Amino acid sequence: MGCKRTTLGTLYGVGIGPGDPELITLKAVRILKEVDKVFAASSSSNEYSIAKEIVDPHLAQDTPVERLPFPMTRDKAVLVEAWRANGERVVEFLREGKDVAFITLGDPLTYSTFCHLMKQVKALEPNVEIITIPGITSYHAAAARLNAPIAQGERGFYVVSGVNGGGEIRGALERSDTVFVLKAYRKFDSIRKALDDLGLTKRAVVIKRLGLDGEGIIKDISTLDEDEKMPYLSLVVIQNLE
Amino acid sequence: MGCKRTTLGTLYGVGIGPGDPELITLKAVRILKEVDKVFAASSSSNEYSIAKEIVDPHLAQDTPVERLPFPMTRDKAVLVEAWRANGERVVEFLREGKDVAFITLGDPLTYSTFCHLMKQVKALEPNVEIITIPGITSYHAAAARLNAPIAQGERGFYVVSGVNGGGEIRGALERSDTVFVLKAYRKFDSIRKALDDLGLTKRAVVIKRLGLDGEGIIKDISTLDEDEKMPYLSLVVIQNLE
Numbered sequence: 001m002g003c004k005r006t007t008l009g010t011l012y013g014v015g016i017g018p019g020d021p022e023l024i025t026l027k028a029v030r031i032l033k034e035v036d037k038v039f040a041a042s043s044s045s046n047e048y049s050i051a052k053e054i055v056d057p058h059l060a061q062d063t064p065v066e067r068l069p070f071p072m073t074r075d076k077a078v079l080v081e082a083w084r085a086n087g088e089r090v091v092e093f094l095r096e097g098k099d100v101a102f103i104t105l106g107d108p109l110t111y112s113t114f115c116h117l118m119k120q121v122k123a124l125e126p127n128v129e130i131i132t133i134p135g136i137t138s139y140h141a142a143a144a145r146l147n148a149p150i151a152q153g154e155r156g157f158y159v160v161s162g163v164n165g166g167g168e169i170r171g172a173l174e175r176s177d178t179v180f181v182l183k184a185y186r187k188f189d190s191i192r193k194a195l196d197d198l199g200l201t202k203r204a205v206v207i208k209r210l211g212l213d214g215e216g217i218i219k220d221i222s223t224l225d226e227d228e229k230m231p232y233l234s235l236v237v238i239q240n241l242e
Numbered sequence: 243m244g245c246k247r248t249t250l251g252t253l254y255g256v257g258i259g260p261g262d263p264e265l266i267t268l269k270a271v272r273i274l275k276e277v278d279k280v281f282a283a284s285s286s287s288n289e290y291s292i293a294k295e296i297v298d299p300h301l302a303q304d305t306p307v308e309r310l311p312f313p314m315t316r317d318k319a320v321l322v323e324a325w326r327a328n329g330e331r332v333v334e335f336l337r338e339g340k341d342v343a344f345i346t347l348g349d350p351l352t353y354s355t356f357c358h359l360m361k362q363v364k365a366l367e368p369n370v371e372i373i374t375i376p377g378i379t380s381y382h383a384a385a386a387r388l389n390a391p392i393a394q395g396e397r398g399f400y401v402v403s404g405v406n407g408g409g410e411i412r413g414a415l416e417r418s419d420t421v422f423v424l425k426a427y428r429k430f431d432s433i434r435k436a437l438d439d440l441g442l443t444k445r446a447v448v449i450k451r452l453g454l455d456g457e458g459i460i461k462d463i464s465t466l467d468e469d470e471k472m473p474y475l476s477l478v479v480i481q482n483l484e
Contacts, residue, residue, distance in 0.1 A: 022269035025378065030264065107382055115391040132386035134378050136267065140349055144374035149357040156402035156410060163396050175413055
């Protein structure tokens with residue numbers, strides 16, 4: 001090309017942990033200090049402000065933080081357009097040679113919008129360097145909070161999404177001693193019913209807003225009201241041990 | 243009881259991450275600074291020295307680090323006796339009112355001897371406070387190294403132990419897009435054969451000694467020698483996406 005180009009900046013996908021500001025890694029802290037620009041998903045205002053609170057103490061004073069809209073919809077066309085626009089916005093900065101961090105609660109590769117962003121950025125700038133910094137996930141933090149073994153010896157464990165309800169639980173338990181059901185809020189009724197049907201209510205613990213204001217740990221699901229609703233950021237830990 | 247008792251110390255299970263010294267959390271660093279005594283498993287000398295190197299810079303100058311023998315055997319009697327002796331050794335310090343950290347590479351509740359230690363300590367001192375600090379696991383670090391999405395949308399993922407070979411892989415893949423096979427060394431042959439049989443060699447990546455000296459990433463298993471051996475701390479990432 002005739003025009004002179006700056007070296008592309010690096011895109012960092014930075015896991016900032018499950019909510020407790022101390023559960024961020026030294027590497028994430030270092031990267032946050034070094035980058036020129038920070039992006040965060042703004043799908044939920046609540047989630048954005050938790051993320052902002054975690055990273056703020058680590059940023060250089062003049063590092064701008066920008067919210068990228070990832071709409072919470074199942075309309076594929078709306079989603080694809082948002083992902084594309086977000087990719088372009090990030091690439092603008094990378095093309096100026098700026099290093100950019102995209103922060104994610106939990107881990108950047110586990111149910112995170114970073115996967116979409118990475119894809120878009122790669123499509124626009126195939127040679128961009130992308131570095132992912134893993135983060136502590138909500139389910140690891142949940143197990144820690146309960147001192148509940150996740151896996152031992154020859155057995156495995158399973159992480160399922162609860163967005164479609166409890167349908168996945170039975171199959172998952174056939175193959176492992178521990179099952180985590182993430183995103184256990186919108187379809188909590190269905191998850192609860194599945195646990196009932198499987199006789200597992202006594203082996204399941206529901207955790208809401210772990211490590212945050214309004215944290216709740218429900219060790220006996222049967223004590224919940226019939227139509228109890230769970231907040232965003234709820235998960236279920238099922239243990240089939242002993 | 244007639245005798246005066248000191249308040250029991252707290253037992254911390256501290257995850258120190260997968261090997262990269264920067265992938266430890268701020269909370270782990272704080273706890274390591276505060277405790278009176280640090281224990282580490284000495285099942286493998288190699289693993290012990292990696293762990294020691296990670297925590298040393300964070301300990302107060304006079305904090306003693308002691309190795310606890312967790313023999314690598316399948317002889318249950320030998321194991322049970324070792325776990326009991328280790329529990330007693332740790333409880334000695336807790337009874338003196340000392341706060342104790344047991345450090346674990348990765349996460350303390352994911353294939354870690356901490357689960358055994360916790361059980362023994364609870365049996366000896368049911369009222370002891372046990373606090374687990376989650377750590378970044380090898381498989382999260384592996385996915386990050388590869389920029390490989392672990393889970394998206396409605397799908398789950400599965401972590402299996404490779405100690406018995408590749409038998410678990412087929413069933414796990416029926417239910418998820420991503421499967422991690424941890425401890426993929428002793429029975430690597432069997433794991434490799436399972437991947438071959440399932441036509442997955444092109445979707446599997448083997449990672450050895452991630453983030454450590456001698457790190458290797460094998461993106462095409464068919465390029466390995468027939469009888470290639472994998473070192474301790476090897477794992478396989480299988481992705482069935484797209």
